[in-house]
Amino acid sequence: MTSTPPPASGRRRWAALVFISVAVALIIVDSTIVNVAIPSIVDDLGIDSTEVQWVQEAYTLVFASLLLLFGAMADRFGRRRLLLVGVAIFTVSSLLAATAPSGELLIASRFVQGVGGAMILPTTLSLLNATFRGRERAIAFAVWGSTIGGMAAVGPLLGGWLTTDFSWRWAFGINLPLGILIVAGVLATVPESREAARRGIDVVGAALSVVLFGTLVFGLIEGRTYGWWTATQTFTAGSFAWPFALSPIPVAFGISLAAAVASLVWARARSRAGRPTLLELSLFDIHSFRNGNVAALVVSLGEFGIILSLPLWLQFVLGFDALQTGFILLALAGGSFLASGFAGAMAGRVAPVAVVRAGLALEIAGVVWTGLVVRPEAHWGWLVPALLVYGMGVGLATAQLTGVILQDVPVEMSGQGSGTQSTSRQVGSALGVAILGTVLFTSTGAVLGDRLETAGVSAAQADQVVTAVVDSAGAAIAGLVADPATAEAGQAAQEAFSDGTRYAAFTAAGFLMIGLAASFSLGGTRRRDDAGADREVPAA
Template sequence: MSGDVPPADRVPAPAGGGRHDRARRWLCLATLSVGVSLIMVDGTIVNVALPAIIGGLGIASTDAEWVNAGYTLVFAALLLPAGRVGDVLGHRRLFALGVLVFGAASALAGQAQGGPSLLAGRVLQGAGAAMILPATLAVINTAFRGRDRAMAFGVWGSVIGGTVAIGPVLGGWLASAHSWRWIFVVNVPLGVLVLAGIALWVPETRDPRAALRTGAVGALAAGAGFAALVFALIEGQRYGWWTPTRAFSAGPLDWPAESVSPIPAAAVLGALCLAVFAADTGRRRRRGKPVLLDLTLFAIPSFRIGNVAIAIVGLAEFGLVFVLPLYLQGALGLDALRAGLVILALAVGALLAGPGAGPLTQRYGARRVVLGGLALETAGIASAAVLMAPDASAWRLVGPLLVYGVGVGLASAQLSNVVLADVPVERSGQASGAQNTTRLLGSALGIAVLGTVLVAALGTGLDRRLDRLDATPPATRERVSAEVRDSLGARIPDLAGRPGTAAPAAEARAALTGAARAVTFLTAAIMLAGFVLSLRLPRTAGARHHAPSPEQAGLDVR
């Protein structure tokens, strides 16, 4: 065997590691994976069903947009506090509570009779998701040892990467074949199955020395700061980065300024809140009091560098999932379901690669598997960009997306492994919360950055192409330009069928393709930057990781 990290199978196996105990551990992993898949799918499943929700409940489109934003903002705000609660009360208990909250919230959303009750359900779903995600990662980090550890991280990472792409397909099918309500209701029976798995197979892991009182000021500042930053990143394109492009309202609240968008205010508020959090954390630590997130964790090279790499990878991954459907539907004319089936190749690659990440990590080390996965992601994205054309077959993208998905299954999983490998077991919960917050911020940044580039490239290319159509009246060109810009290309297929707009629609397809190609190449460059950064991961990342005894880890396996 060779590699940068000593083989994980040299770590002592847990006591009682017979066939029965091994089967129990894999049933535990299956339970964790189903729980994670529920919350990750719900981050993207609603997008394609928004028109049906608007029509079914008779709510305004601005209210419907908060159905997605409410889930993401609460998810981001509560990740760090939830990780700390898991360290204190037990990650198994937190996981079960999160599933209960998520299931009840899904039932509420599925039975909603109006916008307020639907938004309440989504907000509660976000709270449940914030409990589930760090709890599952902390259980894996603590309860899995030896050669099973790399395999478990592989499966967990492939579920994270793969189910993001499954959401639009599943949402489109449920909304069209049944009802948009099934998008939420289906979580209830699945949640019951997860609760049964928790009761039977998931061990309790916690730090008996941890304290829950970590400072209300720091906790509130951290939650508000992350929520404000995620809001600014996700909603900047919609409301304008500086000059307002539309009125902002959230329930009874209306943004009062007419010349400045709410986005700069949200970004400044987020930065100030995080500064308060950092100052409060430093003050409490100097006094020897417990803190929400021990910032000295960032002194660990693998944790520090790995978190930055995770943010970059999240930026590229979610940016690509944002851009691809626009190209497939706007430029190539696919409906939502067929576009989702093309993107499904990404999920297939990730889910196939996850289980193989463990054996590869055993042989070559986690660092090399991460680098190999990032290389495959970069190659897959660049290949997809090369193959994009206004008249291309959508299915030619399946191969590059499959390669990209395999890279996701390898890199995402083992990045989590590397980040947590040298973190003390008793701080697994807060470290997991920090890592997942980083992933979420990177994803929001990807949508913001790549979305802005797409809009700019589409507008420039479209105006240049429409100016060549001397035979088309200026009023028609202006109307086509406005419709394509406002819809990010989604209305191009409709334009092609209208009298007198066939030629402008063809130019719009070419402009959207050019913009999508530019953004996809930029995504590949960002992923390449993540690869280069990951070269700085310590060659011994994970070598100091040792498996604690059940007593040391606070394990309670029943």
Template structure:
């Protein structure tokens, strides 16, 4: 009991310190800490891709383990966003953010000391859990802390962080892996996490729902199963087969026993649990029982339409990041570090967008910013598709990437700003978790579709180019199966075939860029119904002006 009161006293003191900081306009320091937490989880989702070759060499892991090291994080991350969105409103958004950062940091230590593939996969699963707590908590904290003009600037910084860090990850991973060890790709998270925890504790004040409710446990289980199986299917579909099983998928000594692919079963489970979740949510809401998603949120036009736009735009926003490193390294011959340097143009463009948004927040509405950003993304990807070849100069890559990144910085943040603008602060966690989940599904589906297009075009075009060449089937299988990484060895043994493989991969990458631009065009059309809403002053006032009292009362 004494320890409980000590905890309440400590939380209250931290809140009072945060409020004094806020009164001195130092909450912007809190925004830096919040954005840094988002940067940490976004970088981690991309940094591992560059470190994989060194991990394979050091740990001697199998190709299946490689796949799961990359995908286990995304799987757990997407599965728990909805759950943690609701948890944030109840236990406190700052508290959940700090807890998520601590979990993420502990898992990063475990990953850095991993001595086997299984150990590393386990650590990545726990990292995904921490990341799933961080993202909706960060969004709802921004939504509850900033209003008016400052709110647009805050979301611009948050959105640019997402766009920029997606490109910084490969650069940081390449540098750490090349200069030190792949273990530092995870170890770098420790000092960053310490800075985040201190910054959030000092500069960010607690915010939670004035009327905490019980979490819908049954809905949480259904949402995790639905999200997990759907993301699994989208990630593994190309590998395991969308309808019939390819090469008997296996986990360890267990081999898939059916003709139908496991993806079919995963999609059936996902569809049935989604239906069950929706029915359960509607019935519980009608009975005034707590739900994981508040159905009334979808009666807010800005939230409903903004979430739809975010999901559609996510189809095309980051899928190209999958294809570009393969083309840069396997066709143009760039090293991992050089690839990261080129992709840095995307990050710089994204960060530059936050500066423009801050300077023009009074003159350009968030919806206009969203549309401008999507248009710039389409232009950047279209130009990139035009210049992709087997001998593209670096400057011809950097310019379209910068335009594309600038568009991401404008669009990503302000879509979130528009979607959450009409949401009462008491529902910020639920709304943030819902929107983040929609984004994650859109991104996973986009990567699945663009990845399938990339490798399908690569295979078909290479088969056409090598038609009649002895051993062409084996060459095509090696190039496609290795995602192009077999090209260096192929250049030694079959130089002519290697040239054709590079040309085919360049063509496939170009088509992928055009397809991503097409998805974004659909996202632009979906903004037609986008309208700005704002929450009632009373709902915001209740949450923002008395967060410490609410927190202390609920803790006592």
């Protein structure tokens, strides 16, 4: 049972949707805006390559680790309350990041940002689930999903503008006025809701969850850096240095597996004893929830593959700056927002799973189209329609798949359900980044090495060029092309990086095809009509 205030007016509900969507935009933009600001941060703070990785990944690591915990806490202590706390933590830590005088303090601020972001994402979903019903819920989820897809593309544009015209510090500082706006809007428009029978928190389960997802995401993100089995680079944390020939990555995966088994055993024991658990295992008895989470994980493997590799290719091969790259990626945002209007119009008329499948089909088409366009001599104009199609697919699939996953979850468990599906997506995204990053850089290195060898370059020189291009993520290409002595190698690097980008795009399309196939395990979907009654709708 859920403790809910008197129903809000229709106008107030839609105003609440605006501020909830802005809260989602806050964390999505921040997760992408930093990528284009990194070069300026390096110049200003003098951080090394290891610190660069942690600036980018500290947020993701903490964020994914805490989603499940904060989803459960939202149900027990109040969804609006936890959202407000999360926004406050995120805003204050953003201010600390914006004023950080050193790389160490910037990384620490990013860790704290991850805590705030993990409070915000599942809470926004559970608030939508508790506030909207019937056709309105489908529209709300469409707006929420399109915000995620659109803001993922707006982030690089905003970051490029702020970094180019002002300072990298404004990439974090802009969160301060946005945070104040969100807090004021949520207090004015969003009603509080929580589980009526609050029974405390499963502390042991929470700790096991943090260990499980923290080590899993660490392994997925860092596998290419430190080696999937044998250590290729020394892992350091403060004064500690990894002393073994075995990479820390399989150790991290082993700890994650052990924590997963311990979590299941612990949850079953507490459930049999009638005590609260971090995640109600009964949720996985719900067909749409169980199969929907599997589909969401697989789809997330390929859903944002373009955003991983395309900005690098646009800047380092075609020569665009950060702001120009952001403008090109804006087509993705446009397609996503365009899709939200269509999804809203179709709500109550078409089965949500049919919209998911249509969205995935558009994503596949957009990614394949992009892969076919990627060439060193490509014109950016051919990318815009491809990204528009891809963005429309993201806008349709993301929100409607979320709706399918949560449609049969009891409202009093919506925080746990939201946290679980968000975790599934984050783990899928981390796995996708690891795989697509490996495809991009491994294939770039292999193709470039072969072309240099064919051109008669010595093995030592070829290895030096390949290492420079791969380790710099393509940034070394411009210098190679500009120097007459290495211009030929630079052109080979442009072609190889284009091939790597294309292979990464096709790999992402493959994952999306598997996700499309997985969506058929959802079968028919249950849809609520405007009166709130449930009725079955055949799958398309």
